[in-house]
Amino acid sequence: MTKNLGLINSIKPRIKEIRLxxxxxxxxxxxxxxxxxxxxxxxxxxxxxxxxxxxxxIETETNPEDKLLLPSGDYFFGxxxxxxDVFSRVLYGxxxxxxxxxVAVGLALLIGIPLGAIAGATxxxxxxxxxxxxxxxxxxxxxxxxxxxxxxxxxxxxxxxxAIAVSWWPWYTRLIRGQAVSIRxxxxxxxxxxxxxxxMKIVFGHIVPNCIAPVIVQxxxxxxxxxxxIASLSFLGLGAQPPTPEWGLMVSTSxxxxxxxxxxxxxxxxxxxxxxxxxxxLGDGLREILDPKTRKI
Amino acid sequence: MSGYFExxxxxxxxxxxxxxxxVLDIDSLALDKGETFGIVGESGAGKTVLALTILLLLxxxxxxxxxxxxxxxxxxxxxxxxxxxxxxxxxxxxMIFQDPMSTLNPVFTVGEQIIRVFKNNKRITRKDAQKExxxxxxxxxxxDAANIMAKYPHELSGGQRQRIxxxxxxxxxxxxxxxxxxTRNLDxxxxxxxxxxxxxxxxxxxxxxLFIANNLGLxxxxxxxxxxxxxxxxxxxxxxxxxxxxxxxxxxxxxxxxIPRDKxxxxxxxxxxxxxxxxxxxxxxxxxxxxxxxxxxxxxxEPVCRLIAGTHTVACHMAFKGGEAGGKQHTEG
Numbered sequence: 077m078t079k080n081l082g083l084i085n086s087i088k089p090r091i092k093e094i095r096l097x098x099x100x101x102x103x104x105x106x107x108x109x110x111x112x113x114x115x116x117x118x119x120x121x122x123x124x125x126x127x128x129x130x131x132x133x134i135e136t137e138t139n140p141e142d143k144l145l146l147p148s149g150d151y152f153f154g155x156x157x158x159x160x161d162v163f164s165r166v167l168y169g170x171x172x173x174x175x176x177x178x179v180a181v182g183l184a185l186l187i188g189i190p191l192g193a194i195a196g197a198t199x200x201x202x203x204x205x206x207x208x209x210x211x212x213x214x215x216x217x218x219x220x221x222x223x224x225x226x227x228x229x230x231x232x233x234x235x236x237x238x239a240i241a242v243s244w245w246p247w248y249t250r251l252i253r254g255q256a257v258s259i260r261x262x263x264x265x266x267x268x269x270x271x272x273x274x275x276m277k278i279v280f281g282h283i284v285p286n287c288i289a290p291v292i293v294q295x296x297x298x299x300x301x302x303x304x305x306i307a308s309l310s311f312l313g314l315g316a317q318p319p320t321p322e323w324g325l326m327v328s329t330s331x332x333x334x335x336x337x338x339x340x341x342x343x344x345x346x347x348x349x350x351x352x353x354x355x356x357x358l359g360d361g362l363r364e365i366l367d368p369k370t371r372k373i
Numbered sequence: 374m375s376g377y378f379e380x381x382x383x384x385x386x387x388x389x390x391x392x393x394x395x396v397l398d399i400d401s402l403a404l405d406k407g408e409t410f411g412i413v414g415e416s417g418a419g420k421t422v423l424a425l426t427i428l429l430l431l432x433x434x435x436x437x438x439x440x441x442x443x444x445x446x447x448x449x450x451x452x453x454x455x456x457x458x459x460x461x462x463x464x465x466x467x468m469i470f471q472d473p474m475s476t477l478n479p480v481f482t483v484g485e486q487i488i489r490v491f492k493n494n495k496r497i498t499r500k501d502a503q504k505e506x507x508x509x510x511x512x513x514x515x516x517d518a519a520n521i522m523a524k525y526p527h528e529l530s531g532g533q534r535q536r537i538x539x540x541x542x543x544x545x546x547x548x549x550x551x552x553x554x555x556t557r558n559l560d561x562x563x564x565x566x567x568x569x570x571x572x573x574x575x576x577x578x579x580x581x582x583l584f585i586a587n588n589l590g591l592x593x594x595x596x597x598x599x600x601x602x603x604x605x606x607x608x609x610x611x612x613x614x615x616x617x618x619x620x621x622x623x624x625x626x627x628x629x630x631x632i633p634r635d636k637x638x639x640x641x642x643x644x645x646x647x648x649x650x651x652x653x654x655x656x657x658x659x660x661x662x663x664x665x666x667x668x669x670x671x672x673x674x675e676p677v678c679r680l681i682a683g684t685h686t687v688a689c690h691m692a693f694k695g696g697e698a699g700g701k702q703h704t705e706g
Contacts, residue, residue: 263475267538270428270470271545272463273493281489285480 100365107361110354117351121171128164134321144337154339156330162340165321166347172322173351176237177302181295183241188248189284189291195249196256196287197279207253213246222305226314233306233322236315240305244298248291255287262286289366297359300352307348323348376447377406377581378549383441385419385426385605388434397422397605399441400678406548409575409582411592411613413628414602420585421471423602424553427583428468429458445549463494463545469552473535473559477526483537484510484522490544509540514570532563536570543574553585568595589628593617598684601625604659607678611685621681621692623664658690666691 102108125131129152133139139159147154153162195206213221225239259265260283268278307324309315316322318329323344330341385397397419404410414420425431427443429450443450445465453461470476478486487506491497497505503522510518513536526534535555542550552571556564572595575582586592592599593613600610601622609622620626658664658671670690678688 263470263472264478266430267468267470267476267541268478269430270462270468271490271493271541272459272461274459277493282478286478 097365101361104361104364106357107364110357110361113350113354114358117170117174117354120167121174124168124171128161128167130161130164133160133164134168135319144333144340147339153343154337156326156340157333157337162326162343165326166323166343168321169323169326169344169347170351172233172316172320173303173306173348176233176306177299180237180240180244180302180306181298183237184244184298185248185291185295187241188245189252189288190280191245192249192252193256193279193284193287196253197260197275197283199257199260203253206249210246210249210253213243214250216243218243218247219305219308222309223312223314226309231314231317233310233316233320236306236309239309239314240302244302247298248294251294252284252287252291255290256283259283259286290363292366293359293363296362297356300355300359303348303355304352376403377445378404378583379442379444380423380427381442381444383426383443384439385422385431386437386439388437393437395605396436397426399423399605399607402600402607402610404581404583406581407575407579408598409572409584409596411596411599412583412585412602413587413589413592413599415587415628418602419605420587420602421553422605424468424551424583424585427551428462428466429453429455430462463490463547465547466549466551467542467545467547469535469538469542469550469555471554471557473531473538473555476538477534479526482523482525483529483534484524487522487537487541487544490541494545505544509544510537512543512574513537513540514573515540530563531559532566535559535563535567539567539570539574543578543580547580549581549583551583551585554587555584556586556591564591571595588632589617589625590632601628606659606688608660608689609685609687610678611681612683615683615685619682619685621685621687622660622689623666623691624660627663660689 101111120127125134128134137160139155142151142155142159143157145151145155145159151161151163153166156162156165191206191210195203216224221243222236222239225242226236229235229239256279265278265282268282273281303323306315307322307327310322310324311328313328316325318325326344327341327348330337330344334341380399380402382401383397383399384395386393386395412420412423422431422436426436426438427450431438438451441451445461450458450461477483481489484503484506487509488499488502491502491505492499507518507522510521515521515533515536521529521533521537526537529537539555555571556567559567568591571582571584574580575595584592584596589599596613598611599613599616600607601616601624602608603622603624609616609620609625616625617629620629657673657675658667659675661667661671664671668691674690676688676690678686679692680686681692
């Protein structure tokens with residue numbers, strides 16, 4: 077193995093890194109499982125429109141004569157109050173949830189990382205201003221802030237994403253700022269300055285790459301959290317609007333039929349549960365890879 | 374004689390809550406192009422402060438540059454703006470830092486870090502930068518350069534890392550190199566290797582090196598001239614031979630006597646007086662309380678640098694009274 081790696085190493089160092097990462101990810105059984113499930117979820121999200129048994133049930137079409145049927149060979153997860161296939165809708169919901177979660181977290185990272193890195197690396201008055209603004213955002217409970225913003229912007233999936241991004245970025249800013257402050261004092265930053273590296277290149281070329289690891293871990297765990305928050309917003313009627321097959325929305329509508337149609341709420345709920353769980357597990361696994369100190373080879 | 378690099382009348386203070394303290398007071402220090410000049414002093418003497426002052430990298434709140442000029446090729450660095458300094462750092466002056474363990478960015482391969490230096494300084498394609506980096510690693514005499522390129526800093530030994538740090542400093546193409554204790558934290562054989570490398574590169578590339586060390590032995594190995602720094606002041610300077618053969622300042626003598634000699638001779642530790650804040654002499658000679666030769670004159674008047682012979686200057690009152698203040702206990706072995 078070592079010999080083999082060494083050979084590739086001299087030609088392409090990247091291959092070594094990828095192989096090492098995969099090896100480390102695969103070592104922990106839970107991480108391996110979560111990685112497989114996450115990949116599966118992504119695949120489902122990508123091909124959902126083409127593989128669902130009843131694509132017409134995703135949007136407007138209804139089928140009243142088949143309403144609230146038990147799970148069967150025709151409808152794996154049963155049907156809802158309008159006779160739509162819950163299986164198709166849950167599968168398609170993966171696409172919506174992953175997409176919105178990725179966009180929301182991505183937006184939050186896009187705001188949070190540069191602000192935090194600049195605050196930490198510059199210090200002084202810039203740091204004060206950025207961090208006090210961040211504190212203002214942090215002083216609201218995140219879900220409450222998201223609800224307020226979503227309600228203000230008007231209920232839609234896009235606005236829910238925006239609301240979540242706005243209420244989420246301060247966490248990344250604070251996380252990366254704390255890291256940046258300690259990295260700033262490290263010798264290699266001084267050395268980079270000593271050979272004339274411009275300040276912005278130091279921030280984004282030296283400081284950010286050194287404090288990105290905990291942010292990646294946090295972000296991958298947050299994807300679970302954001303999926304949950306979007307589901308919560310949809311549940312409250314502030315996120316996705318019917319007939320969008322969003323998990324939170326499905327759970328919300330199924331409340332009324334819960335006592336005689338358990339499958340209607342259980343399956344979307346289960347989808348939320350599994351997705352949040354695997355992203356959290358994956359985050360844990362990533363932490364092990366990205367932090368060489370906890371890494372045991 | 375004069376010209377390439379000159380420090381004149383440089384005074385640097387640290388402003389703290391307890392008051393302002395002078396940490397660097399250098400009347401004159403001049404380097405010729407292409408020479409290797411040594412700065413020696415104990416820890417806390419102000420060696421690193423001097424190096425950082427030259428690059429204007431001292432953190433501004435505690436440090437205040439009170440007066441003076443630092444001339445490189447006729448341009449006063451102290452009058453440059455931060456933007457101009459950014460261009461000078463690297464392009465004209467670069468620095469090798471003390472601790473090779475922490476000077477490299479841990480998240481990039483060393484090859485990547487050298488490539489970046491090239492890409493920062495020149496318009497150059499990545500492929501060319503890669504080739505240059507490979508050549509640079511070969512220049513610092515690391516075998517199997519292609520393999521080293523792909524390694525992360527933590528995968529290299531201290532000596533290897535210091536060679537990479539030197540490669541990075543040289544990659545900028547600057548002609549003036551400040552080496553701030555480049556052999557610190559390295560074991561003796563590796564020290565010798567790094568010294569040899571610095572000496573060879575200095576000859577091959579014709580760079581001017583300001584070599585900072587806390588050990589006269591290291592400096593004598595590669596430098597042509599040396600200055601002894603004590604409490605931010607140059608107390609003795611001259612050609613290495615002059616200073617080693619005929620050390621006049623008692624402090625130089627202490628430094629020399631602190632080096633273990635051969636033939637199992639024990640170092641005499643009895644005469645070493647450590648510095649502490651209580652016996653700092655602010656008015657006269659800074660070395661007063663630790664000096665075995667002290668007289669009343671030393672307490673009140675600060676000695677100035679005076680020429681003794683050739684290029685050898687000493688800042689000590691006693692160096693002239695009776696000719697031999699130092700030199701008594703020390704015999705060049």
